[in-house]
Amino acid sequence: MTALDRARCRLRAHPLALDAALAAGVLVCMVVGSFVDPRGENGVTWGVRRPDALSLLLMALGAAALVLRRRAPRSVLAVTGTVSVVECVTGDPRAPVAMSAVVALYTVAAATDRPTTWRLGLTTMTVLTGAAMLAGPLPWYAQENLAIFAWTGMAAAGGDAVRSRRAFVHAIRERAERAERTREEEARRRVAEERLRIARDLHDVVAHHIALVNVQAGVAAHVMDKRPDQAKEALAHVREASRSALNELRATVGLLRQSGDPAAPTEPAPGLTRLEELAGTFRSAGLHVEIARADHGTTLPAAVDLAAFRVVQEALTNVQRHAGVRARAEVSVVRVGPNVEVTVLDDGAGDQDGPDGGPEAGGGHGLLGMRERVTALGGTLTTGPRYGGGFRVHAILPVKTSTRAPGDAA
Numbered sequence: 001m002t003a004l005d006r007a008r009c010r011l012r013a014h015p016l017a018l019d020a021a022l023a024a025g026v027l028v029c030m031v032v033g034s035f036v037d038p039r040g041e042n043g044v045t046w047g048v049r050r051p052d053a054l055s056l057l058l059m060a061l062g063a064a065a066l067v068l069r070r071r072a073p074r075s076v077l078a079v080t081g082t083v084s085v086v087e088c089v090t091g092d093p094r095a096p097v098a099m100s101a102v103v104a105l106y107t108v109a110a111a112t113d114r115p116t117t118w119r120l121g122l123t124t125m126t127v128l129t130g131a132a133m134l135a136g137p138l139p140w141y142a143q144e145n146l147a148i149f150a151w152t153g154m155a156a157a158g159g160d161a162v163r164s165r166r167a168f169v170h171a172i173r174e175r176a177e178r179a180e181r182t183r184e185e186e187a188r189r190r191v192a193e194e195r196l197r198i199a200r201d202l203h204d205v206v207a208h209h210i211a212l213v214n215v216q217a218g219v220a221a222h223v224m225d226k227r228p229d230q231a232k233e234a235l236a237h238v239r240e241a242s243r244s245a246l247n248e249l250r251a252t253v254g255l256l257r258q259s260g261d262p263a264a265p266t267e268p269a270p271g272l273t274r275l276e277e278l279a280g281t282f283r284s285a286g287l288h289v290e291i292a293r294a295d296h297g298t299t300l301p302a303a304v305d306l307a308a309f310r311v312v313q314e315a316l317t318n319v320q321r322h323a324g325v326r327a328r329a330e331v332s333v334v335r336v337g338p339n340v341e342v343t344v345l346d347d348g349a350g351d352q353d354g355p356d357g358g359p360e361a362g363g364g365h366g367l368l369g370m371r372e373r374v375t376a377l378g379g380t381l382t383t384g385p386r387y388g389g390g391f392r393v394h395a396i397l398p399v400k401t402s403t404r405a406p407g408d409a410a
Contacts, residue, residue: 062100109159121156271305
């Protein structure tokens with residue numbers, strides 16, 4: 001986040017202070033403009049004059065009303081319009097009090113709808129211009145009168161354009177958020193359908209071949225003593241059925257593998273004991289990773305240990321992929337009562353990197369996979385952006401878990 005963005009956030013957090021600063025700026029402009037006399041002795045020349053006390057009072061009232069322009073835009077327009085009409089009628093030479101009415105009209109146009117903008121804009125233009133032309137000390141065709149008409153018209157048009165752009169940006173953002181929700185729902189639906197299909201395939205494979213194995217094993221046990229040749233033949237059928245079942249299971253589960261995965265696991269399942277080794281692989285790729293642990297003496301079940309390791313692995317992968325290699329990541333593992341809490345934070349500093357080290361576009365279902373893995377063990381997972389930039393992944397896993405079939409009653 002740049003310094004300009006931080007300044008904008010602070011100003012948006014304190015709108016009253018921003019309006020007070022704007023009112024002060026308008027007051028300075030009006031006071032400075034009131035000392036300039038465009039009608040000198042030699043025609044179109046500029047001279048210096050001193051405004052009267054009434055003009056100074058009207059400028060102060062108009063600027064003070066602008067402090068409340070967001071809270072009561074129509075009331076502020078009425079007040080600034082009134083003081084502008086008074087100045088148009090009494091001021092000679094005229095002070096630029098109408099500047100406050102121009103700002104108020106812009107605020108009304110930006111904060112309301114188009115019919116209201118047309119109605120109040122035309123009313124303000126007519127009243128101010130008519131009062132200046134008909135009741136003012138200048139001729140009706142004077143440039144100052146035409147300037148009031150032009151500035152009020154531009155204020156209404158500019159405010160309406162800003163309001164239309166805000167509505168357009170809001171509609172685009174809302175459409176993008178709706179599309180993101182639809183994409184996530186579609187991804188979850190496809191994952192559920194794929195799981196159901198794989199579950200059916202596994203059921204068919206296991207049920208069919210286990211039934212064959214059971215029958216042939218019974219035959220072999222029955223004829224083992226009297227007809228050993230037939231028993232050998234039955235055992236051969238058992239071997240063939242088991243081999244076929246393993247091949248089909250391998251083919252079915254292989255659908256879940258990615259192209260770079262090994263054909264079969266050749267080492268024990270990873271756990272938090274390999275956390276430093278995991279961090280080292282990311283450090284060698286340029287990502288700064290710090291690890292803090294407060295779970296010494298805790299022995300985790302194999303499923304919980306594996307889930308905690310996978311959460312850290314996926315979170316650091318997302319940091320490297322989306323935040324860039326210049327980001328800083330912090331991993332903490334803490335034992336809190338009956339749970340172990342795993343937290344992965346990053347500062348998002350890599351979001352501004354160039355194409356050589358910046359974040360990658362796109363994404364997969366990593367967060368969804370982590371949440372399902374943690375929920376299956378009875379834990380909870382929370383993810384989301386951090387205040388000030390970056391991302392946070394926080395998993396709470398129970399130290400002791402109980403396995404229950406999906407269909408069992410709780």
